[in-house]
Amino acid sequence: MNYNTFVDQVAQRTRASSEQAVELTRATLETLAERLTGGEVLDLAAQLPRPLQVVVKPSPRTEAAERFGAADFVARVALRAGVDEATAKSGARAVFVTLREAITGGEFDDVAMQLPRDYRDLVEPAMAPGATLRRS
Incomplete structure (x- = not known):
């Protein structure tokens, strides 16, 4: 999936503007990268x-995953x-569904x-049967 399609899917799922979808996508992926181990971040980035990819690249200080709950994530x-x-919660859900479509x-x-x-x-919502087939 290319970048424009990814952002368009998030915008459709959230009924947000393209600009807001870009911000929600970047914010969600940056936060997700903090929550994952460095190796997993590299694996994820390779498929985006x-x-x-630039948003989720780990730094030497992020080899270990930060531990924070879903409320802190949102x-x-x-x-x-x-x-x-x-809006952040809705956006994060949309990014997860789109992410599932974009990566293996x-x-x-x-x-x-x-x-x-x-x-x-x-x-x-991304794990639900048919989640990758839904288009809002």
């Missing part, structure tokens, strides 16, 4: 369009994207496995 996305938490199923499962149980509300 180039403009998004709060970080909201802060980074400059939106309220309800096995890689998405690897990402999801690194997230604790309280992320279920954010990730499960």
Whole structure:
């Protein structure tokens, strides 16, 4: 999936403008990269369009995953994207569904496995049967 398609899918799923979809996508992926181990971030980045690879590249200080729950994840996305938490939560869900379409199923499962149980509300929409077939 190319960058424009990725952002368009997030915009459609959130009913947001393209500009807001870009911000939600970047904020979600940057926050996700903080939550994953460095090796997993590299695996994920390798399958993303180039403009998004830059967002999720690990740094030497991020080899270990930061430990924070889903509420903190949403709060970080909201802060980074400059939106309220309800919009951030909706955006994060849309990014996860789009991410599942953009990368191999096995890689998405690897990402999801690194997230604790309280992320279920954010990730499960992407795991639902037919999630990758839905277009809002």
